[in-house]
Every structure is written in C-alpha cells, then in structure tokens.
Amino acid sequence: MSPSIFRPRNFITLLVTFSGLIMTVSGFVLYVVPEGRVAYWTDWRLLGLSKQAWGSIHTNLSFLFFLVLAFHLYYNWRVLMAYLKDRLRQQFTLRRELVAALALGLVVVGGSAAQWPPFLQVMELGAAAKKAWYAGEDVQPPFPHAELMPLAELARRIDLNLPGVLDVLAEEGYAAESSEVTLKDLAQRHGASPMQLFEMIMADDRVYR
Template structure:
C-alpha cells in the first residue's frame, strides 16, 4: 500500500465528485423552491447534494494538502529560476497568481466573463422557479397547517376538507406542512396546490390597489411591473418617493439588482416599497 498513490487517487476521485456536485448546485433551484417542490436529482435532494459537496470537498482538501506535502520537493522546483535559484515570484507563479486574482476581483466587481457565469446560474434558478413554483412565503413548508392558514387568510376547516377531497390525509393541523406532505408521499406544493397563489404573479382582476403582504417569497426577482400587475401598485409614486431618499430605480429592474447597486438587502428595499404602497390604501 503506497500513500502517494492512495492520496493521488483520493484527490482524483473526490475532484470529480466535487465537479459533478458543483454542476448540480449551479443549476439547482433556490432553496425555498427546492424544499417547496421536493426537488431532487438522482433521488437526492438539494440539501443532500450540498452535504455531499461539502464533505467531499473536505476530503479533497485533506488529500490535496497531503499530496502537496509528499510532493513539496517538486513544487519547490517550480519556484526556481533557470539558474536553479529559489524565487517565489517566478514568471509561472506570477501568471498563476494573476489568474487567481483576476477570478476573485472579477467576481467581486461583476466583470464578464465572471459575472456572466453568475448570471447564467441565476437564469437556471429562475427557470426552475417558474417550473416548480414559488412558495407563498419563505419556508412555508415548515409552518404548521394551522399557522399557514392564518398567514394566508384561509379557513382551517375548509382547507382540511379540500386537502382530504384531493385524496390526502391530515392527522393534525399542528403538524408541519412538510410532515403532512411526507405522510402522503407528495411535495408541500402538490399538497397545497389548489390553495397556493400562482407563482408567476398573474394580473389582478381588480382595479383597486391591493395590500402587499409582508411574507412574499422570491422578492428579489420581482420588479415594479410585477407589483403593478399583481397589486395595482403606483410604480411612479414609489419611484418618486425612493428617489427623494437617494434610491434610483426603474420599473423593469429586479429588486435584487437595485438593492445591490444601493448596497442594501433586497428585503430591506422591498419593505420600503411595500410600506410606500400600503400607506396609500
């Protein structure tokens, strides 16, 4: 048994597992969507893929560290000039350093092609959100059925009747929605599908301004156009009020992108928009 071979092969195998799990997590939906729809790939949930990625990454780093230790003499030769003098900042080292710095700085400053890779991942996640649907609020699956009905303004007894009429059983309204869904071998989304608002933010049938709820899921991807269509929000008034506060925005830009430009969280910006809108009701 040779430690060098075992170390190299461990690093080799864990690298490919990390590579594959990275691709899975790159295209996987946001956590709120994955948990709501019981998203899986290869019978594994997003959380399980993340666990595999983390633990495999730790083993990979340990194997790589030991591999570097075993091959430190070879590494030292890479840091020598042609006349065999030891020098850290060789041409090869400088090129590798520049590539690494470019990746870090380019990602931080959102410069293409690094920003393009992030945008592509976001596009994958948004497409899956449209496919699988958004929960009505963050981690709705963790709410008890009783709590869910109170938040959504639903009658508990009528809700239970509708769920049972769809062929599902409800042992207790104090169970979490995900527990009831698991007992019925369905996702929380499937269990409550007839009771869940359309995740695509349909046009409101009312001409009156409607109150924007506090608990909305996926607020970062919303635009003022979405809020106008769903709640008849006065986008021009919202733009004017926020402009007076030094926050510049337009109707078509996502709340998340505006918030990033203003160095604030998407939820904080959404709360301001919601407050301005609801004050006019």
C-alpha cells in the first residue's frame, strides 16, 4: 500500500492516543487550578491559558475522545469479537483479571463518592495545590463573580461613588464607555486582571461617598 494513502484506522488510533494524552494534562491542570472565583478575579493563567480555556480544552477533548473511541471500536470490532470468542473457548481464562479490574474500579468510584481514605487525601492535596498559587495573599473578590457585574451595579453593591469610579479608571488609562461595562471586560481589553482594576479603584478617595 502506498504511504501516501490516508489510513482511517491508523488515524483513529493516533487520535485516541493524542486526545487521551492531552486530556491527562488538562485534567491535572484543572486538579490544581485555583478555585473559580479566585482564578477569574486574578486572571490566573498557565501557559498563557485561563481556567476557562483549560476547562474548554478538557471538555471538548473528552467529547472528541469518546467519539473517536466509538470509531476505534467500529474499526476493530471483528478483532475484539474474535479475541473474546477465543477467550470464551478457553473457558474465560481472564475471569480473575476481569473480577479484579471491576472490583478495583468499583472501589475507586465508591471510595471517591464516600470520601474514604486515600481518595479523600487525594482531593485534599488538590485543594492545597489550589491555595498554594496565592499563599499568603488576599485575592478574594468582594463577592462571588464581582468581575461580571456592571460598574454601576458594582458601585451600588459596595456603596461607591460611581462618577468617582469612572474618573479613576479614565485617568489610569482604563476608560469605560459606559457604566454597564464590567471589570472583566475592561481588564481583558487592557491586559490586566479584574483584581488589579478593583484595587486601583479602592485606593482612590474619590470613589468613597
């Protein structure tokens, strides 16, 4: 067969491998990424990608993995069935291995759901890793998803002088075209984080009534 011919079976096998490897990486990143409210507030990034981007990569590759896996089974169905029939003719010599694999899988699922050791410790390690990114720093937003709230609502929520907020932003080079703009929009537009803009606002006396 000519090497220039596209081989769907080889393509599917390679795609399963590729998507599985990337899912492993993205899954580990999501395991240690800071909590959502902190990651979005500080505009946390790893390798230039935000928490939302890593989540999108992981989710879409998961769909791709399952789709490609279905094609993988399709292309190898006869081989798989022949293998199973051969094992059945040999009085199912893998029965011990099958029982052990099922038992281990059920233990992991059940232990994780019930928060038994050592599965509980695995999750606690992840929680510690999430906090380690900003150890000793105050990176909590004033309230959850403050970066998504329009400036007018943000000022009302924490009792700030809205004209003062807009003046401070404009003088610092972050002019908002309206009070309906969010901190997230302004931050992304100027390569900053919502937390940086908020701290800049709160450091100016003009924002207080």
